[in-house]
Amino acid sequence: MCLGIPGRIIAITDADRLMAKVDVAGVQREINIACVVDPQQAPDSCIGSWVLVHVGFAMSRIDAQEAQQTLQLLAELGDMQEELDAMQSTARH
Amino acid sequence: MKYVDEFRDPKRAAVLQQRIKRLAAQIFARRRRPLQLMEFCGGHTHTIFRYGIEQLLPDSIELVHGPGCPVCVLPRGRVDDCVALAQRPQVIFATFGDAMRVPGSRQSLLEARAAGADVRMVYSPLDALQLARSHPRREVIFFALGFETTMPGTALTVLQAAAENIGNFSLFCNHITTVPTIKAILDSADMKIDGFLAPGHVSMVVGETPFHFVSDHYHKPLVITGFEPLDILQSLWMLLRQIHGGYSRVENQYRRVVASDGNDAGLNAIHQVFELREYFEWRGLGSIDHSGVRMREQYAAFDAEKKFSLANLQIADPKACQCGEVLKGVIRPWQCKVFGDQCNPQTPLGALMVSSEGACAAYYNFGDQQALLRLREENGASV
Numbered sequence: 001m002c003l004g005i006p007g008r009i010i011a012i013t014d015a016d017r018l019m020a021k022v023d024v025a026g027v028q029r030e031i032n033i034a035c036v037v038d039p040q041q042a043p044d045s046c047i048g049s050w051v052l053v054h055v056g057f058a059m060s061r062i063d064a065q066e067a068q069q070t071l072q073l074l075a076e077l078g079d080m081q082e083e084l085d086a087m088q089s090t091a092r093h
Numbered sequence: 094m095k096y097v098d099e100f101r102d103p104k105r106a107a108v109l110q111q112r113i114k115r116l117a118a119q120i121f122a123r124r125r126r127p128l129q130l131m132e133f134c135g136g137h138t139h140t141i142f143r144y145g146i147e148q149l150l151p152d153s154i155e156l157v158h159g160p161g162c163p164v165c166v167l168p169r170g171r172v173d174d175c176v177a178l179a180q181r182p183q184v185i186f187a188t189f190g191d192a193m194r195v196p197g198s199r200q201s202l203l204e205a206r207a208a209g210a211d212v213r214m215v216y217s218p219l220d221a222l223q224l225a226r227s228h229p230r231r232e233v234i235f236f237a238l239g240f241e242t243t244m245p246g247t248a249l250t251v252l253q254a255a256a257e258n259i260g261n262f263s264l265f266c267n268h269i270t271t272v273p274t275i276k277a278i279l280d281s282a283d284m285k286i287d288g289f290l291a292p293g294h295v296s297m298v299v300g301e302t303p304f305h306f307v308s309d310h311y312h313k314p315l316v317i318t319g320f321e322p323l324d325i326l327q328s329l330w331m332l333l334r335q336i337h338g339g340y341s342r343v344e345n346q347y348r349r350v351v352a353s354d355g356n357d358a359g360l361n362a363i364h365q366v367f368e369l370r371e372y373f374e375w376r377g378l379g380s381i382d383h384s385g386v387r388m389r390e391q392y393a394a395f396d397a398e399k400k401f402s403l404a405n406l407q408i409a410d411p412k413a414c415q416c417g418e419v420l421k422g423v424i425r426p427w428q429c430k431v432f433g434d435q436c437n438p439q440t441p442l443g444a445l446m447v448s449s450e451g452a453c454a455a456y457y458n459f460g461d462q463q464a465l466l467r468l469r470e471e472n473g474a475s476v
Contacts, residue, residue, distance in 0.1 A: 003136045003320060003450075004242075004294055004350075006095045017253065032219060034249055035358045050095050052297070052350055055189070055239075056217025057246040059359065060297045060350045067096045067349035074323065078108040 004052035006062055009033065012043045020046065022053060033058045096349060100321030101144075109326040110149050116333040121153040129155050129285055129422065130332055133275060134292035135162030135450030136320050142455035144322040154329070157422030158452035159278065161292055163239045163269060164191045165444040165451040166375045166420070170408040171267055172197030178234050178265060178401060179210040185228060187221035188236040190214045191448045196441060198408045218250035218264075225254070225262035234397045238267040242294040244386070245359030248366040251388070251395050263397040266388055269373060271295045272303045273384045279311045284421055288332040290318040290325065293347040298363075300355025301343050308341040319347035366392055376410055376444050377417030414443040419452055426453040433457060 007024035018034045020043070036051050036058045037043050051058035120128065132138060138158045141147060147156055160166050172195050179186035179202060186202070193203045193214060206212040211231075215221050221235035237247040247264060254262045271292060278284055291304055296317040307315045314335035318328035328346045335341060345351055366388060373385025388396040397403070410416060414436070415429040426432055426445065436442035438454050445453035 003139070006097065008095075031217075032246070032249060034362070035245055035356050037358070039358075052294075054294065055243050055246045056219045057249065059242070059245065059294070060352075060356065062095060063349045067099075070327070070346070070349060071099055074105045074109070074327065077112060078105060081108045081111055 004054045004059060006050055007031075007053050007058075009046045009049050009051060009058070011047065015043050018043060020058070022051065022058065024053065029056075031056050031058055035059050036061050097321060100319065100323040102323065105323055106149070106326055109323065109330055112330050113149075113154070113326065113333060114151050116330065116337050117151045117153045120333060120337050121151075127153045127155050128287045128333075128336065129157050130288045130290065130329065131157040131159045131278070131286045131422065132290040132318070132325070133159035133161040133271070133278075134290075134295070135165065135448065135452075136292070136294065137290055137318060137325060138162070138452050138455050139450050140320055140322060140325055142459040144325075145459070146322060146325055149326070150329070154333075157284075157286060158419070158426075158455075159422075160274060160375065160378060160420040161240065161271070162445070162448050162450040162452075163243075163267075164195055164448040165416070166269070166377065167192070167195055167238065167267065167444060168374045168376045168408065169196065169198045169410065170374070170406045172201065173199065173406065173408065174403050175202055175236055175265065176200050176205045176210070177403070178397060179205050179212050181232070181401070183230070183232050184211065185224055185231050185233045186210065186212045186236065187215045187224055187233060188212065189216075189238070191450075192236055192238060194441065195444055195447050218247050219253075222250050222254055222259065222262055225259050226257075229261060231261060233262050234401075235262070235264050236267070237264045238269075240269055240271050240292065240295050241298045241363070242292075244268050244363045244367065245298060245356070248362035251366050251392055252362060254395055255392065260394070263395050263400050264388065265397040265403075266367070266386065268367065268386045269375075270369070270384050270386065271299070272306075274375075274378075274381055275304075275307065277378070277381045277384070278421075279307070279313070281421065283423055286313065286422075288314040288336060289316070290328050290332070291315050291343075293317055293319045293324070293351060296345070296347070296351045296355070298356050298359045301345055301351070301353045302355075304343045308343050312341045314341045315343050317343070317345040317347050317351055319350065365389075374407060377414075377420045379417075411442055416443040416445050416453075419445055426456040427460070429453070 007022040050062040225233035367386035445451035
């Protein structure tokens with residue numbers, strides 16, 4: 001119940017009740033999108049967004065830029081680790 | 094799946110592991126005692142066991158598995174209330190699957206169903222509302238439980254029911270809150286937690302601010318953490334960096350999902366429908382102030398507690414169970430007297446064995462059983 005599952009909004013099914021169809025790894029289901037709709041924009045603007053789904057509700061948009069930044073940081077740590085390892089191994093000789 | 098595989102990359106995990114080892118060694122050289130870091134959330138416990146993260150960590154880091162599994166901390170009296178509601182004529186009792194096997198003092202919901210009660214498993218509170226629409230002559234009661242993660246969904250469902258004026262739908266509200274519980278842990282005399290991995294999906298709703306007291310008043314580091322193995326490792330490394338640097342902050346590792354202000358629409362729905370209870374009873378932990386919510390008077394028509402005047406009896410945990418000590422990190426799951434023998438996932442005695450997010454079920458399913466039982470024989474059942 002606490003573990004969300006990522007899905008992509010593919011259609012708005014009921015704009016009044018803020019219901020949308022979401023594709024989760026090939027399985028399609030109707031969910032509520034009240035928590036991810038931008039109140040300034042039409043619900044249609046959500047189509048194509050990746051969201052995290054909990055108990056039938058999209059609870060957060062997955063921010064691609066933030067995800068990339070975290071992955072980038074992890075990659076940089078890896079590069080640095082290789083350099084450190086290289087430094088250590090050459091220092092022994 | 095989107096940003097799932099990327100956060101399970103073994104190469105990146107190996108790098109983080111090296112980083113963690115190096116920092117932990119430096120910290121240990123100064124402190125001369127292991128660090129106790131708590132993952133509060135059952136979802137994190139699940140990831141930790143599923144990917145064997147404890148085996149990747151040096152001995153100088155102990156992970157304490159916190160009480161953040163709503164199914165696990167449900168007291169027996171509440172399960173008895175569920176069964177009593179489900180046994181009423183005309184009632185359809187709708188619940189998440191996780192809650193079906195939680196033992197009450199006499200029966201679980203699963204057993205009540207076998208004995209004839211109309212208990213139905215649903216994926217979403219909206220499914221329960223749909224049951225009410227399609228069975229207008231029946232009373233549909235949804236068993237609402239979970240932390241702030243699932244609260245907006247339940248609240249929005251009640252608002253929808255109110256908007257449609259659906260009279261045969263109500264909630265049995267057992268939602269619990271994270272922040273008062275972390276405070277209770279920090280105030281507890283027998284716990285010495287050095288840092289927290291904070292629940293990512295609770296934070297997605299409430300944001301970063303409610304956790305600031307942990308760093309500001311208790312001077313403990315806290316990192317809001319995602320649910321993939323790299324998320325956990327990176328967050329552990331971030332905690333160590335704070336401890337090594339001698340500072341305490343709230344940091345957000347899970348920025349791809351958690352906005353610092355949380356989710357406005359979700360918080361509004363929660364505040365509209367729910368209010369804090371004075372206290373709430375937890376299995377294994379006892380009563381914790383302000384750790385649960387109830388429905389506001391305005392929505393009393395949708396409150397099963399008022400509609401069906403429940404007994405709300407307090408029933409003590411089974412004597413043999415040591416769930417409370419495990420929840421507080423005083424003993425490890427395999428050190429419990431009944432672990433694996435009388436209490437196992439097929440016939441759980443204690444709640445921690447029921448849900449896959451419970452620490453005991455995680456140890457049972459993913460741990461080396463023989464090794465654990467051997468350890469228990471060598472070290473004694475309890476410490």
